[in-house]
Amino acid sequence: MGRSSRRSFLRLGGVVAAAGAVGRADAAPVRTEDFAGAFGLLRRRWREVTAGAPFDPAAEPYRTRLAGLGRAAARYRDTMAPDDRWLWPGLAFPSFNATPDRLRVMARAYVLPGTGLSGDPGLAAAVAAGVDHYRRQVYAEGAEPAGNWWNWEIGVPRRLLDAALLIGPHFGGTPARSLGGAVDHFVPEDRLHRYQGTSTGANRVDLCLVTLLRAVLGADPGKAALAASALSPVFRYVRDGDGLYRDGSFIQHAYVPYQGGYGAVLLAGVATLLAVLRGSPWEITDPERRNVFDSVERSFAPVVHDGCCLDLVRGRGIARASYGDHARGRRIAAAILLLGESAPAADRRRWQGMVKGWAVRDTARPMPAAAAAEGDLALHARLAALLADPAVPAADEPAGHRLLPRAARAVHRRPGWCAGLSMASHRVGHYEHGNGENPRGWHTGSGMLYWWAEGHGDQYSDHFWPTVDPGRLPGTTVSTRRPADGAGGSWGDTCPPARWVGGATDGGYATVGQHLYGFQSTLEAFKSWIFLDDAVVCLGAGITAGDGVPVETVVDNRRTAAPLSVAFDRKWAHISGHGGYVVLGGGPLRVRRDRRTGRGATRSYATLWLDHGVDPWNAGYVYLLLPGASRAGTRARAADPGWVRVLANTAARQGVHLPSLGITAVNFWRPGTAGGLTASGSCAVLVREHGDGTATLTVADPREDLEELTLTWDRPVRAVLHAHPAAVVVTTGATPVITYRNLSARAGASHPITLALGPPP
Template sequence: MHGYSRRLFLRLGGAAVAGGLIPTAGAAHAADFALLRRRWQDVTAGAGFDPAVEPYRTRLMRLGRTAAGYRDTMAPAGTSLWPGLVFPSFAENTVRLQAMARAYALPGTGLTGDASLGAAVATGLDHYRRQVYAAGARPAGNWWPWQIGVPKRLLDVALLIGPHLTDRQSRALSEAVDHFVPAWRLADYSGNSTGANRVDLCTVTLLRAILRADPDKAALAVSALSPVFPYVTEGDGFYRDGSFIQHTSVPYQGGYGAVMLSGLATLFAVLRGTPWEITAPNIFDMVERSFAPFVHDGFCMDLVSGRGIGRDPYGDHKRGRMIASAILLLGDAAPAAARTRWQGLVKGWAVRDTVKPMLDEADHLGFHARLAAVLDDDAIPAAPEPAGHRLLPMSARAVHRGPGWCAGLSMASSRIGHYEHGNGENTRGWHTGSGMLYWWAKGHGDQYSDSFWPTVDPYRLPGTTVSTKRLADGAGGGWGDTCPPGRWVGGATDGTYAAVGQHLNGFESTMEAFKSWFFLDDAVVCLGAGITGRDGVPVETIVDNRRTGALLTLDQKAGWAHLAGHGGYVFHGLLRTSRESRTAGSVTRSYVTLWLDHGVDPDAAGYVYSLLPGATPAKTRARATDPAWLRVLVNTARQQGVQVPSLGLTAVNFWNAGAAGGLTASAPCAVLVRERGDGTATVTVSDPRRDLSELTVTWDRPVSRVLRGHPLLVGATTGAKLTLRWGRLSDRGGSSKTITVRLG
């Protein structure tokens, strides 16, 4: 069969499937299931490339050699499949079988359609099924391999080798899958059967349906997806603000979310044009609302990746490629306008990822082919980085993009955990929710990628305020069950600037703090107040902890510091610094740390500093010596606010009702005002605590009229000052509401 063309091979494979392995489908669905098999192969193994052209030729021949080695060394025995390989293994054994099956199914491997290879895969698959994954076996350990990981891979293998799996073997595998993933597993949308897990379980059910040409199972797989698509207001799933939550309290676009997006893109592609085609348009909205904000220059930010952040070096770039691949695949099912935007979006990411060039690192042949086509198409412009602010209050996350830089903020709240650990992963991520401020300027795409997590001091994560009390590895509940009591977490944004705040309760600590970040064009102004603690240890605010060996210039008297090639810092008080090399295993990385020491058991301590990403020493010095640029209006445990006259900006986080900077609020809220040069102004408010039935905000500034209101604005009084009466904000998820006024 070495001389068969891809088209002929698929035609023969389809005929064999239709004639030999669809005993229950009947004529009505035989063609449908033959199409599903072909579609599945195209999506999972790869399609759309010329196997004689590089790099496909080399990759395919390498796959063939690897598969041949696996075939020649496989020796099924009672306690092994390959001599010396751990057995039973949920990963390596099935991965080898999958590589062999792909070498059989793909063109150009030198083993395409090879009967001996197909037979060897069938033998190995059935042996693994009998010895490990047999109907009636008792699942040991974590549930995931038994219900998702193993069956998904085994069924993929079975579909790829087609007629080489006998009816008896096919039936036995189906019975095993039915044992571990019974139909009732999809009846209740709760526990481990939500979000990305539900999509995976439905994928397993669909593959089981394709294997035995079972239309009822196919219908079940698709119908059981229905709870995944609606927006949620609590628990796992997508929120209207773009948040995606898994494990109840963990923002997870970069982990489970990416898996879910990839799984849905696959199902859309496989089922398109069949009786089980999926229609769920809101998933198209989530591409740009939920995923794109957290992808920067090709990598997915760690602040939405849960316990997986330290899993692999450059894992953030791997997650970015996974999201990009899913978006391009999903584009085939999306409206034309969305598909065009997404192609430009992914092209922009790929062009800007110089750390791990996306095309070079694209290991899936289908993704490589799609991405290469987009990059080669001059009619598709690469989308630039979007400017402005995205605040996702329901997941306590914020992303800000200014000219040439980007920042991400992760917080914890009464509904979002400080961190997630589980399966032995991320056991020292305790303080990632304590206001960690990630930032990237030009050329910093590997700042948190290159062994940052195993080597960084976990008590000194940038942006955080922490008690230095020592903590045990894996302290607190697992799987994100580490939510503090603080409810005021979120803020107000007009889409360009933002006032973000966190009422921080230290992790397993008596420490408490009120932290605010004001995101501007070229700076993040950071305020802290009401910092108290009774742990008997120092409390610190980490201005930054940069993985670099760059030169640090410090002018303590003038209140500024500059890190060469990175950016500048303007501060008040004594800034402490250190330079160290930290080692984990065989890896050593250099760090420069800047922090403010609040002392042992502080009482109402505070801080003010500004981060200037990408700034030169001259710009940093100039900002530090310009008292007119920034006015700190108030910095207490009741309110925190700033005024930036050059931007016409006044912003206040009201932890309690009160007044500051000409703004008065009747209840806890966030307010951001921008006066524009055309005689108008915008007023933005939000209810971060999500508990206000009414709110009155007054701005002591002459206003002639309201130009653009909002449905929740129930009353407005203009004249010598502006008074705004807002209705029920509590059920709006902490989102920002903006009105426009004409100044008097």
């Protein structure tokens, strides 16, 4: 787990101790009444942030949604029937979610205008009685916290405290003190004294929010100070475990890339805490909060495509409701807009343009309409204002490549298409399952290659996960031996021993590789992807297994009923409106059309795969993925054998040369030579000759174990125009030699140098 340093922990403890120094002989006593105005401010801010941004309650869609909220609240009020077994018949205790949610709906109807129950004392009294009844029967001080810890420390107290604060003075006296005591029992202050266990990342942010709400309920300045100061470890970059990484990765549950789940919770929680505490005695001023601001474009924007959060960073959440990727995209957008209110003006305007671009391009689940349908009136109001503001231009989707080495993830964008790659390593699990969710996500880390063509933003949204064949996920190489549901450790504890997982990128192109160990099989393989302008070159080598069943590489498994064309020799195929595939080695291409049913939905699929046979030994493949290509374009690429030259495709090296692009890309699984490049150690190398007499040579150490690397290039170089600090020696001449040092300490990052080329030999 990621931990703050001892110095930072002591600093944190000192702040908390100073803020809570009540009644000490050497300190002036802190009087609650001295903070009455501050807590009044926090109550108002909490209502503003959580109950909705300014909007006209008489305008649509607010009028209809508010009226519906009022009707629901009235129904809950009228059907409330407190009993030792329930608060509402049919919702037997503990009812961790439904009962607190209903109380919060009632509280929102009380505080929001236009509900028909705004400010209704009878409704507020019903909320107060309901919260106290639930507290006595379920969330009682001293009760045994059975089941998932999250319900007792985050889920239940957050909802109960929210409802209590929204009804204001209607919840006070003994009920307020009793609820405060219960929260103190289940969330003692020492939960925030150490940044470890379940008090890290998004969970730490949630615990800080609960502590702040508890502070406001009891007007407790010490707890308010603790809630603010205990957030500091979240701001710091971590090198292992949960949290934000300098390369843009975000990890939760120790092994799971999670921007689209816990990461979104962290971002929203930090944005809320910054907004609520702004201008108060506990305003968060930690300079390292800048890292969270930077994460908007470093960690979150790379994994949002046209408003859709890519499933490769959503953990077990992919198995939940359809269009969950778009729902998470909206949540990230909402968090960014709220965070912008606490960020520097330049950041805020840039983020607004980015979110506006997402909202404009998300036609699969238009953001404003979806926000209104979900009752998120605050997001709808912010989006409506943003879309109507001509001073904020909608930003285009940025072209380029983002490699997240620590998360074993890559995202590639070009005009009209986007691709995402999901791998597993010794630090990133094959998949996450838990709480009965996602029991068949076994192969999502086996090189799953997602891709979106223009107009297909719902490709993995519309019932994809319940209907797709989980043994044939696109891009993966797998043993056809089917694992049991929920196989392997839960919560992402399914890491293979692979260390060479990652690659090199110059920001525009990339070479990425995965030493693949099949999930719960004897399969071993070496997979590489070279990401280009209109294609992804996919290579596999050393494919070996002994499970007694066939091994397959799934070229694609497309959720579509569009026409599928296949060449007579099965060397290429094309799906109308989507793109094409060209097999250069390891064929022939196998194809299947079928309709699959899951969770009450039936969807059509086009599956394309390469069969490596039963118990293959050192098998391989080479194919091209051509997103957005026409049928004629696919056929033409198949007829052009010189477009890509395969330099090597073995368990020692995989590499290609693209003459028209001036690109040479080699993944050195072991030291050796390919395409005029010789490496003394395992590494990834990407060379791009620009056509103006210069070249960019980029190197990375995916294994993170190279103290020194020597790279020789059989291409004359006359000068070094820019050298990365890791390249400590660069010689020019007919055969330049570059020596890198301490790559092992650089977390798999890419290191570019720019060279002036001499005349070719």
